[in-house]
Amino acid sequence: MFTDAEKRALLEIARAAVIAQVTGRLASDHGRSQDWGQTPAVRLPTGGQRDDWGQTPDVPLHTGASGAFVTLKRNGELRGCLGTLECRRPLEEEVARLAASTSHQDPRFEPVRSWELADLHFEVSVLGPLEAIDPRALDAFVIGRHGLVVEQGSRRGLLLPQVATEWKWNREEFLAHTCRKAGLPGDAWQRAASVYRFDAEVFGD
Template sequence: MTLSAREQTYLLSLAKHSIEHGLEKGVQKPPGSYELPENLQHFENEQACFVTLNKEAQLRGCIGTLEATRPLIEDVSHNAFHAAFSDPRFNPIDIRELDRLNIGISLLSSPQEMEYCPTMEDLLDQLKPEEDGLIISDGIRRATFLPSVWEQLPDKRQFVQFLMRKAGIAVWSEDIHCERYRSHSFDLDWYRIESYAG
């Protein structure tokens, strides 16, 4: 899904509002409490997304879903709240940090199984840097890197090795399952995002 600038602005303002609501009320805004403008009704369709928070170019929270399970409008609100307050890697967002935050949203395509990757070399041959998001799993261990992670890890082998580490997979084996996906991503600094008007 490719969005217009207006649609991107709307979703970013929705994410910002979800965080503001969390700071003010201490809870997530209930699903179904948003009113969509008529020309944005397609946001009621199911769509998987990630919301990423960065502060001064450093990751501050990232939560999302790999498969569509709820309307996009609800997924953005849910993931923004949990990226701000429930990412286990970070303390909850504090109001004093807001002006230094950047909010990013990534809309994901459906994951597609990689054709053949019994070895890491087979996977590396298929990977497309800057385009592919990657999911690897081995039993209950599973992790993903969004395509945006290529900006920090442009080398394919390093990209895979760091993802294995994230998943808790020590060594490559034939049991590793690989999937790829694409994303449409956009972001703005907190103070540049319009106030929510839904």
Template sequence: MSRGLTLLALARAAVDESLEGPQVQVPQDPWLNEPGACFVTLRKDGELRGCIGSLEAHRPLAEDLIHNARGAAHRDPRFEPLQRNELNRVRFEVSLLSPLEPLEVKTEQEAIAALRPGMDGALLQWGPYRGVFIPKMWKQLPNPLEFLAFLRRKAGLSSQDWYPGTQLWRFTAEDWAEPELRN
């Protein structure tokens, strides 16, 4: 089984178990025991239903995936916890992140020049304010100026201003998604 299929199946099994389903069986693939960082996204009827992830590898990938899958289902503050009767209408997506790369930028123009549209995810931080977009957000926000404006807004900052001392990191991701559901 490919890495993507393994991660998707494990994410679904973790959520199934959290909803009184069978116990998760983690495959014995050595790469699942290596440190890894991932995001798990749930979509129901094509709409976002939950998304939780880790930006940095701080535990084995299998553990990170299981934790984030359950978080996307039950702890995303934007949504009510997922119910068992919704699970068959939910499509799972997994993004496996590369390590964060700090970018030396002082202005919004430098940030735009440093980001690679369609390829990079971004973590923006100014003091306690922090926002992150995984690379596939470029599909919704293909204009780099808009991408950064929405990222600042997600961080709780003004979408119009670039604050002195703003820090920016980029990362890439491998993405996998379950096939589109058919009604």
């Protein structure tokens, strides 16, 4: 579980990364330019002092996360969501990288524009490890607690736990939509596809 201070720190890092990507400035370097399309060197502010990241406490962040996703919303509508199932960097660096990428690399959306920044809301999902399940078992997963991954051959689809809650899906609908996210028929979970669940800690601003 993350503390409130850790959640605030990760959300501020995500926001600063998006601002830097969109405006071309690295917020923590007081205007020095950096290409956030590359993996940035991200740090938390130290000593609890205020700088361009905002008032962010100096807190140790968890390093055992299996994956992470960053979701952007504007006026209640999805504006981008990208993530990874394998964190290969410290979590704060992974969140910064994903936030910057989400602002301009989600193929479903146009890049975020500077005039949209004030209206953006941020959500971070930190994923636990994948667990193989038998989706036909009634206790295989819990709506609102678990996200799902469906995999068959080279195709893979993932939906975060909050998606099923937001759309008020039942178990079968959640499975079917995850299959379609993978580019598979909605009933692939009943046949050859492998299904996994994961826990996620989700928090937003």
